[in-house]
Amino acid sequence: xxxxxxxxxxxxxxxxxxxxxxxxxxxxxxxxxxxxxxxxxxxxxxxxxxxxxxxxxxxxxxxxxxxxxxxxxxxxxxxxxxxxxxxxxxxxxxxxxxxxxxxxxxxxxxxxxxxxxxxxxxxxxxxxxxxxxxxxxxxxxxxxxxxxxxxxxxxxxxxxxxxxxxxxxxxxxxxxxxxxxxxxxxxxxxxxxxxxxxxxxxxxxxxxxxxxxxxxxxxxxxxxxxxxxxxxxxxxxxxxxxxxxxx
Numbered sequence: 001x002x003x004x005x006x007x008x009x010x011x012x013x014x015x016x017x018x019x020x021x022x023x024x025x026x027x028x029x030x031x032x033x034x035x036x037x038x039x040x041x042x043x044x045x046x047x048x049x050x051x052x053x054x055x056x057x058x059x060x061x062x063x064x065x066x067x068x069x070x071x072x073x074x075x076x077x078x079x080x081x082x083x084x085x086x087x088x089x090x091x092x093x094x095x096x097x098x099x100x101x102x103x104x105x106x107x108x109x110x111x112x113x114x115x116x117x118x119x120x121x122x123x124x125x126x127x128x129x130x131x132x133x134x135x136x137x138x139x140x141x142x143x144x145x146x147x148x149x150x151x152x153x154x155x156x157x158x159x160x161x162x163x164x165x166x167x168x169x170x171x172x173x174x175x176x177x178x179x180x181x182x183x184x185x186x187x188x189x190x191x192x193x194x195x196x197x198x199x200x201x202x203x204x205x206x207x208x209x210x211x212x213x214x215x216x217x218x219x220x221x222x223x224x225x226x227x228x229x230x231x232x233x234x235x236x237x238x239x240x241x242x243x244x245x246x247x
Contacts, residue, residue, distance in 0.1 A: 070243065074127045075236035076110030078102070083110040088126040094118035096125045101145075101233065111145070111233035116222040121158075124219035125234075131163070131211035135243040141196040142237035148230050149188030155232045156181045156224040157194065163205035165212040174217055175202040184226060191235065199239075214239075 076085035076098050083098035094115045101111045115123055144155065157180045162172035178199075182192050205212055218237065222228040 070132060070241040072129045072239045072241070073236055074238075076112050076234075078108055078110040085110060085112060086127065087112060088128070090124065090126065092122060094123040096123055096234075099233065101235075109235065111235055114220040114232045114234060116220070116224070116226060116228040116230050116232070118220060118222055120221065121160075121217065121219050124217050126215065126217050127237075128213055128215045129239065131205065131207075131214050132241060132243045133209045133211050134207040135211075135241045137242045138199045138201060139196050139240045140194075140199050140237065141240075142194040143191050143235040144182070144194065145189055145191055145233050145235060146184055146226060146230060147188045147233075148184065148226065149186055149190075150184055151186040153184045153225045153227070153230075154181050155184065155192075155226045156221060158219050158221065160217040161199070161202055161205075162215045162217075163202055163212045164215070165204075165206065165208060166210070170213065172204065172215065174215075181224070194237070196240075 074086050076083050076087075078100035081100055081102075083100045085098060087096070089095055089098075094117050096115070097113045099111050099113045100108065102108050112125055114125075117123075140159065144157075146153075146155070158177040159180070160174040160177045162174050164170050164172050178197075180194055180197070182194055185192055201214070205214060216239075218234075220232055226232060
């Protein structure tokens with residue numbers, strides 16, 4: 001369209017010059033082709049380039065808009081029939097087992113299987129991560145499943161935390177256990193969600209540079225209603241950290 005306008009303008013100027021030769025000596029009366037083209041471009045507004053930085057992930061009520069979301073997932077991967085994950089397991093009676101959850105039509109994934117026969121912290125899985133230099137909130141959630149289909153049964157998960165900074169022993173005392181009782185699904189093998197909950201970290205979790213190491217200990221007590229005879233298979237757990245943005 002712009003090319004057609006420019007060509008029409010040039011034709012008009014040529015016809016006028018042919019009709020009035022004196023017009024050649026008066027360029028100010030009839031703008032040149034280039035002047036007309038420039039004038040047309042001047043009428044086209046330049047696009048506004050704008051970039052707005054936004055926080056990653058959903059913002060919570062009252063959360064600083066500059067918060068940075070950092071998510072750490074702990075799970076088991078399955079390679080053919082060999083399973084392994086980023087949990088630390090202590091050898092002992094009824095310790096959790098890495099397992100390949102196979103036999104599905106479309107997917108295969110790893111699980112960490114917790115025996116109902118474990119008592120206390122006997123069958124615990126330990127995980128750890130390096131915290132950022134500073135943070136505002138830490139939340140915990142995850143998924144587990146059972147091959148037993150019964151919504152009247154439930155599993156109680158226990159979580160303990162500890163922090164260690166540089167210059168200290170990496171063998172800290174655990175804090176008081178938190179418990180999360182999650183109802184099972186009516187359909188065996190269906191995912192059970194551990195709803196997101198905010199964590200209160202131990203007093204030893206102090207911001208610094210570098211950030212401290214956060215240890216977690218997760219276990220199941222066979223006194224839950226899923227019972228000692230049934231396994232609870234952990235699919236994944238996640239810790240999400242919201243920290244203030246660095247300058």
